Amino acid sequence: xxxxxxxxxxxxxxxxxxxxxxxAATLAxxxxxxxxxxxxxxxxxxxxxxDKTVWNACTVNCGSRCPLRLQVKDGVxxxxxxxxxGDDSDFGNxxxxxxxxxxxxxxxxxxxxxxxxxxxxxxxTKRGDGEYEEISWxxxxxxxxxxxxHTIDTYGNEALYANNGTGTTGGNMLHRRxxxxxxxxxxxxxxxxxxxxxxxxxxxxxxxxGGAYTSNSTVDAQNSKLQVMFGLNQAETRMSGGGELYNxxxxxxxxxxxxxxxxxxxxxxxxxxxxxxxALRPGTDAALVAGLVHVMVAEGLHDQDxxxxxCVGFDDDHLPDGAPSGSSYRAYLEGxxxxxxxxxxxxxxxxxxxxxxxxxxxxxxIATAKPCAITAGWxxxx
Numbered sequence: 001x002x003x004x005x006x007x008x009x010x011x012x013x014x015x016x017x018x019x020x021x022x023x024a025a026t027l028a029x030x031x032x033x034x035x036x037x038x039x040x041x042x043x044x045x046x047x048x049x050x051d052k053t054v055w056n057a058c059t060v061n062c063g064s065r066c067p068l069r070l071q072v073k074d075g076v077x078x079x080x081x082x083x084x085x086g087d088d089s090d091f092g093n094x095x096x097x098x099x100x101x102x103x104x105x106x107x108x109x110x111x112x113x114x115x116x117x118x119x120x121x122x123x124x125t126k127r128g129d130g131e132y133e134e135i136s137w138x139x140x141x142x143x144x145x146x147x148x149x150h151t152i153d154t155y156g157n158e159a160l161y162a163n164n165g166t167g168t169t170g171g172n173m174l175h176r177r178x179x180x181x182x183x184x185x186x187x188x189x190x191x192x193x194x195x196x197x198x199x200x201x202x203x204x205x206x207x208x209x210g211g212a213y214t215s216n217s218t219v220d221a222q223n224s225k226l227q228v229m230f231g232l233n234q235a236e237t238r239m240s241g242g243g244e245l246y247n248x249x250x251x252x253x254x255x256x257x258x259x260x261x262x263x264x265x266x267x268x269x270x271x272x273x274x275x276x277x278x279a280l281r282p283g284t285d286a287a288l289v290a291g292l293v294h295v296m297v298a299e300g301l302h303d304q305d306x307x308x309x310x311c312v313g314f315d316d317d318h319l320p321d322g323a324p325s326g327s328s329y330r331a332y333l334e335g336x337x338x339x340x341x342x343x344x345x346x347x348x349x350x351x352x353x354x355x356x357x358x359x360x361x362x363x364x365x366i367a368t369a370k371p372c373a374i375t376a377g378w379x380x381x382x
Contacts, residue, residue, distance in 0.1 A: 050078055058102030064242035066098035068105065077106050083241070099240035152187060160189035164196060201381045218247045218375060226369035227251070227259040228362075230285055231377035235268035248273050257373075260362070262288070278362070280352040288359065291348025294333045295363035302367065 050071035058066045069081040080103050086095040108114070118140035119132040151159050162183050183189035194202065218234065221227045234244040251257050252273045261267065261274040262285070270277040280288055296302045307314045313323070315330040326336055335342035345356035345363075352359075366372050 049073065053081070058098050058105055060101045060105070062101070062238060062243060064238065064240050066096050066102045066240050066242035068098055068102055077109060080104070080106050094246065095241060097241035099243070102240060148186060157187045158190050160186070162189050162191055164192050198378050198381050201378065218244045218251070221248070221257055221373035221375070222251045222255045224257055224369065224371045224373035226365060226372045227257050228366060228372060228374045229259065229261045229269065230374070231263055231379045232261075232375050233263065233267040233269045233377060235272045278354060278358065280354050284352040287348050287351040288354060290333060290343040291345045291352070291359045292363040292366065294343045295345060295360050296367045297330065297333060299364070301364065
């Protein structure tokens, strides 16, 4: 939470900061070419048809922020070109080529469905009725500034909340700092804790992995002998040269790391790089993991010294102070916990739909790969 001294925003200061955010929408509204019609890259005599080429970034919000070269003519974006700064000579020194979403962002900029002027709910209608009327920018600025001033004077700056809005405020190179700086200039506001995409998973992962909940990065998989993905589908959710699709394709191409994709759906990732696809019933990952670890413990494939030294709660001898006997993970696996059920591969197979023999085989593959890269998608929270 910001702790700046509360100060009432004036209309002048509000217009100053809002102009930065509203400028892009105003420019887009100024001149809208026919959708789908592109000006050729060059004229008949070979001279460039565009006035200039400027650098920008994709704002689709997949997390990649791929660089884009925008060709502009008469103030209008007429063509989108990909990054051309890399030479593809080595892993990581490549052209960060945007995917089809980034390359078609011109359609988003000039979409007829895009809101280009302020709309206000009609008087007498209820929220959700979808009844709006167009108002001027000055009226919108005045009403928002007045509402902010009233809120600050009545309840204090803690009553102002700046939401994440990663699809808009987060979908640019400045991230959300521009919005937060505006609110700080007005005396501060309440800000979100972490984010709505993976905050819960990050907190849990700190205890499970000691850091990022997805374990090591996809790039680090190049140092492994086996890669196992739980619900991770970069080919569809992180495609492009700036996303993780490039990483996993290069690891497959240059290092030949065997990859097993665990996903209820036969995803593009399973099709593209998966040496094997293991389908399980949705939401049963934890049962599959329990069946895998049961095999590792029963066959002595786990690293007990590591668990004794670095982990808490795996067995009853290493429970935290005050924890009741029988509440360890090993007790849960072996049926000595409160539910009294042993988490055998047969037990896991009935829940997940994955055959018990395949669970045993996968457990042995993971335990003996040394090292094995295990990564998970954001479905843990989403």
